[in-house]
Structures are given as structure tokens and as C-alpha cells.
Amino acid sequence: MRRLAAAALLLLAAAAPAPAYGDPVAADLSSHVIEIGSGFTGASVVLFGATLGSGDIIVVVRGPPHDVTVRRKTKIAGIWVNGQSVAFDHVPSYYAVAASRPIVELLPPSARARYHIGLANLALEAEPPATPQEAQRYGKALIADQQRAGLFAKTTGEITVLGGQLFRATLSFPANVPTGVYSVDILLVRDGAVVGERSTLLDVITVGINAALSDFSVEHSAAYGVVAVVMALMAGWLASLPFRGA
Amino acid sequence: MDIYLPIAGVAINVFALLGIGATIGFLAGVFGIGGGFLMIPLLIFVGVPVPIAVASHADQVLGTSLSGLLGHWRRGNVDFTMGGIMLPGGLAGSAFGVWLFTLLQQFGQINLAVSLLFVLLLSGVGALMAIESIRTLLLQRRPAGVRHKLHQHTWLHGLPLKMRFRRSKLYISALLPLGLGALIGMVSGILGIGSGFLLVPAMIYVLGMPTRLVPGTSLLQIIFVTASVTFLQAYTNHTVDIVLVIMLLLGSVLGAQIGARFGARLRGAQLRFLLALLLLAVAAKLLFDLTVLPEQLFSVIEVSG
Numbered sequence A: 001m002r003r004l005a006a007a008a009l010l011l012l013a014a015a016a017p018a019p020a021y022g023d024p025v026a027a028d029l030s031s032h033v034i035e036i037g038s039g040f041t042g043a044s045v046v047l048f049g050a051t052l053g054s055g056d057i058i059v060v061v062r063g064p065p066h067d068v069t070v071r072r073k074t075k076i077a078g079i080w081v082n083g084q085s086v087a088f089d090h091v092p093s094y095y096a097v098a099a100s101r102p103i104v105e106l107l108p109p110s111a112r113a114r115y116h117i118g119l120a121n122l123a124l125e126a127e128p129p130a131t132p133q134e135a136q137r138y139g140k141a142l143i144a145d146q147q148r149a150g151l152f153a154k155t156t157g158e159i160t161v162l163g164g165q166l167f168r169a170t171l172s173f174p175a176n177v178p179t180g181v182y183s184v185d186i187l188l189v190r191d192g193a194v195v196g197e198r199s200t201l202l203d204v205i206t207v208g209i210n211a212a213l214s215d216f217s218v219e220h221s222a223a224y225g226v227v228a229v230v231m232a233l234m235a236g237w238l239a240s241l242p243f244r245g246a
Numbered sequence B: 001m002d003i004y005l006p007i008a009g010v011a012i013n014v015f016a017l018l019g020i021g022a023t024i025g026f027l028a029g030v031f032g033i034g035g036g037f038l039m040i041p042l043l044i045f046v047g048v049p050v051p052i053a054v055a056s057h058a059d060q061v062l063g064t065s066l067s068g069l070l071g072h073w074r075r076g077n078v079d080f081t082m083g084g085i086m087l088p089g090g091l092a093g094s095a096f097g098v099w100l101f102t103l104l105q106q107f108g109q110i111n112l113a114v115s116l117l118f119v120l121l122l123s124g125v126g127a128l129m130a131i132e133s134i135r136t137l138l139l140q141r142r143p144a145g146v147r148h149k150l151h152q153h154t155w156l157h158g159l160p161l162k163m164r165f166r167r168s169k170l171y172i173s174a175l176l177p178l179g180l181g182a183l184i185g186m187v188s189g190i191l192g193i194g195s196g197f198l199l200v201p202a203m204i205y206v207l208g209m210p211t212r213l214v215p216g217t218s219l220l221q222i223i224f225v226t227a228s229v230t231f232l233q234a235y236t237n238h239t240v241d242i243v244l245v246i247m248l249l250l251g252s253v254l255g256a257q258i259g260a261r262f263g264a265r266l267r268g269a270q271l272r273f274l275l276a277l278l279l280l281a282v283a284a285k286l287l288f289d290l291t292v293l294p295e296q297l298f299s300v301i302e303v304s305g
Helices: A002-015 A109-114 A132-148 A208-219 A221-243 B014-031 B036-045 B050-074 B080-106 B110-141 B175-191 B196-207 B211-237 B242-263 B268-291
Strands: A020-022 A025-029 A033-036 A043-051 A056-062 A065-076 A079-092 A095-099 A160-162 A166-173 A180-190 A193-206 B002-005 B010-013 B162-165 B170-173 B298-304
Touching: A025 A180, A025 A193, A033 A043, A043 A056, A043 A180, A043 A193, A056 A166, A065 A132, A079 A132, A079 B110, A079 B268, A095 A166, A132 B298, A193 A208, A208 A221, A221 B050, A221 B211, A221 B242, B002 B014, B002 B242, B010 B014, B014 B036, B014 B050, B014 B242, B014 B268, B036 B050, B036 B110, B036 B175, B036 B268, B050 B110, B050 B211, B050 B242, B080 B110, B080 B162, B080 B175, B080 B211, B110 B175, B110 B196, B110 B268, B170 B175, B175 B196, B175 B211, B196 B211
Parallel strands: A033 A193
Antiparallel strands: A020 A193, A025 A043, A043 A166, A056 A095, A056 A180, A065 A079, A065 B298, A160 A166, A180 A193, B002 B010, B162 B170
16 A cells, blocks of 8 residues: 555655645646536536645645735715725635645744645735825725625535545535636645645636637737627628518 | 626526527517617626626627628618718727727726616616607597607718718718717727617707608617627627527527517607606616615625636
8 A cells, every 4th residue: 555655645746846844745637637618517527636744735726826906885976986995916816725624733833824825824915105004904805795796615625535645635626706817725734834736727718619709809800809890790691581561 | 507708707597598588589579770789788697707798799799780781782761871970970980889898897997887888878878768659659549630840950060071961861060970889889899789768869959850760770780789798898808608609599589580570569758758758667676776785895806717
């Protein structure tokens, strides 16, 4: 068993190009690409791996960073309007954590903060002139909003450890998952410290007609506009045909 | 069964979209309006982002308006001279409207502007139409109606650049249809609606056109304005979702046929009264949503990818 695990580890280490340090931990995804087609309703990817020596595993999945603005509504003359806003830079567009045991049992707060584990440790960068209090308040609202949208996971996912050295986890992504390159960080934890780390990438892309249309609409927006107009006119003309005789 | 909308980036239930299309098509068939004031809130309700809903609706109205226009054209009920004068105004107005839309979007006030403008227009037109239709319904009960002029003369009829519109039997200033076209075009650019519910009463009461020519001529105007809005939205904001438009068109073609049959059974004044009630109800709902404490005080908008 031990030799088998070691062999699998070697194979995985050879297959995954991402950097590693400390105690060896090897991991890979069942697929490095999630394809968004016409009937896309979400997808799952299996993460599996092995470690040399025992320990617990924490996995952090981050979507491609983007800049967002959080606005708060205020009541003006009896009507709720968008008032003050705070801009945040480099916010992960998706965030989920999975662990083999509850994270509070695995790592002290300082280590969780250092590795940005958990929504409280996202270290959101608020743009000036936001004060620290505003940054905190609007940051909380941002997290709550992304949780409602299903883009920040509300609960920690499960990781199953087999025989102390093999592990696997199912990473599930919702239908509204943003496209781009995701990072999947795998941490090996022992005695309240991170002793090994490995990263791998996951690409979320639109495929087929969806990809063609969204690319076309941005890269050749004038032609896309003409197509949209012509298509509607054709549809309108076709719809009028049955009434011609009347 | 969900369908992924590539520009909106969300998956929405196919039957919800077909149902919305059919509902709006039904209203279009009954009342001869685009129904954007109802469709845009419905699309937002099922999860389509506001900018996508507004821009894609303009494209959908373009399709349904052409099929309507072809029908009126065959019956000779289109004043092309009037339409030709309104057109440059409409195109300039819609370009200005799309520019305003982009500006308001940058300031984060597009939702407020859209809602407020809808409340204002819907309640105004709805109230006027309700009063007029009730008066007509009451008059019809009396044995003899009072004779009145074809239309009232106001200061609008004193404007320069007068020209003759043979088909409409009108001799009015060209500035009137031009300005009306510009105003309606601007509203279309901001709200993404065909503005039929504004254009039809304006052509009857402001221009004094014969009612028979109004639907066809207003559809002619709406076609050019929505084509321009669709192109400009696609070009500047990348917000026209063709897949969404196809789903809406499929539903509305079906709904329009059922609606037209239903509408034929109602009298003109009854029709206008029902439409007035609908406009007022939507206005009341929008106003209520603006004043009641929102479920979420905070909103998150992606600035860049």
C-alpha cells in the first residue's frame, strides 16, 4: 500500500507542473477545464492526491480576481437611491475552502490569516478614500452578496482521507461560475502548521456557440449589432408571412 | 430546463423566457404596443441583468414591430411622409438616449433613472388614457353625442416650416413630428422600450393624425428607433443577448396571434381603459418598490474582469 501510494505520488508529481515546497504533497484534478455550453447548469471536478507522511489537507479555490464596487442605498425624499460606494480591487470572483477536519482544529488564526483561509481572511483591498471602518462594513456586505449569489461558498467542503495518505474532494461549481483561470491551492497541515503546499490551475471557459457569440459581441461589436438588427427583422418578416392572405 | 445566455452570463429557465415573450406578445396583439414597460421588470425579476434586459428588449421589439408594420402597410395605413420627418429626430434622440444610459450606468444610478422615468410616464399616460376612455364610454351611453372639431388648435400649430401631410390630411409645422421623434427616441434609448404607449397618444392628440394611420406610422418610427438603439447598445455597451432575443421572439409571435383575436372582440374605449389600468398598476408597483425598505441595502457591481 505504502509503495503504491509512493508510486502514485511520483506519477502525480511528474504530471503537475505547479511549484511545491516542504513535505511532498501531490494532487491533481480529474479535469483542468470546465466547459460552459448551452445547457450548463454547474459542474464538479474531483481533486485527488497523496502525501508522504500523515497530515490534514486544506484546499482553497479562488476565481480570477476582478474589481468591484459596493454601493449602499440611502433614502432621499422618500425614495431609495444608490448612495455611498466603496471600490475593492483584486477580489476573487469565486472562493471556496475544503478541509479534511474543521479548520479551527487544524490551524491557529495567524496561520489562517497568512494563507487567506476562510472568508474572514480574504484581505479585501478597499480603494481610498474609504476609511478602515467603511472598508470593513462594505467588505462584509460584499461577502454576504457573493454568498447569496453562490460565488463564495457558505460552508467548508469535505475532504476524505483514505489510509492516512490518499485524499480526495469533490469541488462543485454553480451555473453562474465566472469564466477565467482558477487557482487551487492544496495545503498539507500537521501540528497546527502548514508543512507542504502545492498549487494547480483550473480553466473555466465558454465553448461552442456561447463562446463564439460572446467573443464576437466584444471583438466585432459593430458587426454583432448589425447581426442583431438583421436577425430581429428576419424574424419579424417570417412572423408576418402566415397573415399575408388575411 | 435552463438555457445559458452567453452575453448575460447567466442560465435562465427556457419556459420562463418563452412565457414572458408570450405574455408581452399577447399584450402587443390586444393593445398594439411593444409592452417594454412590463417586459423589462419581468426579465429583471427572472434574473436577467438590467442593462442586458433593456438592450435585448429593444431588439425583440424591432422584430415584432416589423411583422406588425407589414400588416398595416398592406392595408395602406402608413403615412410615410410623416414617418420620414420623424425619423431623423428619432435617430438623434435615440443616440442621445443611449449616451445618457451609459453615463447613468457609470454613476450607478441607471436602475433609479429607469424606474423613475417609468413611474412618471406610465402614471401620466395611464391617468390621461383612463380619463379619456371613461369619458368616451359614458358618452356612448347617451343617445346623441356632442359634435366637436377634428382637433384643437394650440400654440403648437403656430410653429414655422409648415408642410402638408396628404395621407394624414394635416398642414402642420415639420418641427412638430421632428421634435416628437427626438423626444420618443431619447426615451427609447434610456428605457430600451419602443415607446408605443407614448407615441400612439402623442400622434393622436399632439399631431392630430387620423387614428387609422397611427399604429402603422408609429410602428414605422419604432422600427428605426429600436434598430438604432439595438446597434448602439451592442456597439458601445455589449449588452444585446441574441439568445435571449430569440427566446423572447419565439414566445411573442405566438402570444401576438392569440392577443389579436382577443382584442378584436373589445371596443376601442374598453381596450384603452384596460390598458390604462395596466399602466397605472405597473406604475404603482414600481413606485412602491422604490419607497419600501429594500431587502438588500448593499449592491455589488463588477467594474472590470
